[in-house]
């Protein structure tokens with residue numbers, strides 16, 4: 001009972017990929033299983049926890065509730081694509097300094113969210129940063145260190161709003 | 163823990179590895195997404211497994227038909243109970259009450275009945291859906307009251323089979339649905355009551371809670387006929403190894419477990435969980451299989467016990483505590499899991515660290531037709547501390563005493579007996595609670611609708627003190643630390659590296675701590691009970707000292723000195739004051755060759771006695787915190803203004819990691835106190851089995867101020883006088899919040915403190931006040 005499969009193109013982290021999966025395949029499964037990019041994690045599967053966050057044409061989406069099909073012919077960016085950037089280097093250094101990582105399962109998702117906030121280029125207040133991070137869960141850290149690290153990253157990239 | 167082979171030199175001065183906020187050695191690989199968890203691993207030929215679970219809470223299986231599933235595309239094997247006739251399929255470290263898959267009966271919604279292995283996940287899921295099962299439905303006991311009733315359906319028949327690692331002496335036989343009871347008595351309760359005593363007597367309810375480690379349970383299993391390999395996110399690989407070996411009739415060494423990074427544990431991955439079903443499925447498929455739970459499946463794999471408790475505390479009119487009488491019923495679900503140990507620990511926590519004339523504790527572990535309950539961070543202590551501490555506060559109010567003064571008068575002092583025959587108190591509780599009170603601005607004028615609360619407790623920590631470690635130093639003086647503690651976010655690999663670096667006076671960058679692999683990593687009982695730094699860390703310290711002893715031995719020959727205590731170890735070199743040789747020069751000299759390595763072994767075992775539960779604990783983990791809360795009396799909504807916790811750690815190996823532990827535990831404590839609750843219907847259906855309905859704290863639930871006070875009295879049994887941490891705040895925070903509410907007249911007897919519950923209680927209290 002194999003389902004009919006159509007082929008699509010999709011650029012993932014700057015590399016062209018052929019998407020050839022049943023049309024009910026989740027974007028998260030395609031990225032993790034077919035492409036072997038396991039930096040994007042899976043947890044709640046209901047768009048609550050944020051560990052599956054990826055960027056589709058620059059917009060953060062939950063890979064667990066997005067069909068791979070919806071990302072056809074678009075640019076997908078995962079933690080593996082962000083890793084090499086200057087932004088990432090600074091963010092990692094700041095997250096490390098705040099010891100804002102424990103088990104690390106949530107970390108790539110937080111980095112993606114902070115990356116999106118920085119990319120928006122708008123100065124955010126601490127309150128706005130907190131609101132923006134509330135779609136990412138972390139069960140280990142108690143958030144304090146992540147919040148402080150995120151504020152520092154955003155401040156150093158685009159400055160903070162008043 | 164007995165003396166090591168050479169003197170435990172205080173090397174703190176020479177090398178600054180301990181007591182310093184070293185970067186986590188696994189931090190960059192985790193932040194960048196390179197770190198791999200079980201669900202990220204692939205083994206050649208690997209299949210995908212899907213478990214088929216019961217939809218009813220109690221019933222006899224009358225028909226199980228997997229023929230459609232077996233014929234489906236990509237399906238390699240379907241495991242059912244009848245595949246297990248050649249082995250004794252029951253497991254359970256405390257009580258062997260649980261079959262690998264249901265044999266003829268199911269006892270909770272979510273119990274595994276069958277499992278499919280297929281070439282893709284989609285195929286496995288589709289096949290699992292096609293399985294047909296029919297039941298003769300049995301009466302359900304989905305809560306404690308029903309399970310304890312005289313006419314309750316009995317969930318397990320036959321004799322109680324003791325598990326291999328319950329560690330609680332002789333397990334008595336079941337009494338109805340009570341699978342284990344723990345009692346603790348001191349003095350004579352009858353003789354201490356007097357007419358003018360203050361008596362506080364209430365019943366309390368504590369909810370079932372989901373640990374929610376963000377990474378769900380996951381395991382890859384391979385069964386070659388003579389060997390089982392597992393890649394599992396288990397906290398206790400060596401206990402799992404021995405349980406799997408027993409199940410499948412293999413020598414322990416024929417089971418090999420690799421433990422990559424864990425995406426959180428918090429107790430949910432302690433002991434054996436998904437490993438038996440994965441191994442049995444792989445055995446049938448004759449290929450490796452990976453099973454990764456969904457959240458809804460991990461929720462029914464293990465949870466925290468809900469509890470009912472009746473407590474009576476009496477005191478003299480001046481606030482001097484006299485007696486406490488406690489009855490506890492813990493809902494362990496359909497299988498015991500770690501319930502007996504949770505029950506004993508709850509019993510120990512019930513009397514609190516106070517001086518009594520008489521106490522009586524009876525704690526019961528009860529089967530119900532719900533998902534099995536096991537360990538969750540600070541188990542037992544979290545259950546009881548808010549109960550006991552809210553009674554202490556009620557007494558203080560009635561005696562007209564400040565809660566802090568109440569505790570000063572009644573708390574145990576260092577060296578006093580906590581539990582008869584057990585370890586005496588090894589901490590300064592009054593000093594700790596005073597620090598917390600000060601940081602909350604204790605005694606300052608109260609703001610409207612705001613209350614402050616403090617709480618004190620102890621948690622029996624360390625589990626059984628058996629750990630081994632090896633430290634290897636290669637010819638370039640690179641160090642690897644082989645230790646079984648699993649890295650689940652607590653930072654154990656970094657801490658172990660710091661301990662080894664400190665002893666050996668080498669830079670952190672030269673020390674690596676690979677994942678636990680039972681084939682090469684020496685035995686370590688478990689990762690939990692705040693034991694890794696203290697117990698496994700001690701083994702690492704001893705292993706590193708053993709390497710140092712080898713280096714000194716060769717250096718002694720080089721320098722021609724008989725007494726190596728005249729030599730100094732400085733920054734990776736040994737010197738006699740005139741000449742200095744690096745470690746790698748010494749190693750080269752030892753072997754006369756460019757290769758070779760030094761291997762040191764470290765061992766920790768019970769100092770005296772058997773290391774049994776009664777003799778313990780290894781140390782008393784201090785559970786002390788305070789909170790300031792604000793209540794909206796119109797809505798019942800609670801806001802946590804600030805929290806403060808004490809990490810009484812003896813010596814912080816990595817202070818930043820200690821703080822992160824307390825902050826994480828604080829948020830879990832807030833979730834547990836304010837809103838986390840697993841809900842069951844009377845039919846045993848789990849009503850909130852996703853994170854849409856089961857809410858855990860987000861960043862918006864973080865208190866405005868979260869303060870962790872590290873106390874270093876050098877009084878721990880671990881390396882450099884350290885002792886474990888990370889659980890205390892979870893036990894202490896709910897109690898502090900409840901007491902903060904009590905401070906403004908809202909005494910609560912049921913958690914979580916949902917707005918509805920708090921609002922109703924406010925109305926109730928207003929009614930009572932009106933009628934007076």
Ligand code: FES
Pocket residue numbers: 041042043044045046047048049050051052053062063064065
């Ligand atoms: S797994 Fe997608 S949001 Fe949780």
Ligand code: FES
Pocket residue numbers: 101102103104105106107137138139140141376425426651
């Ligand atoms: S570090 Fe473990 S979930 Fe965030």
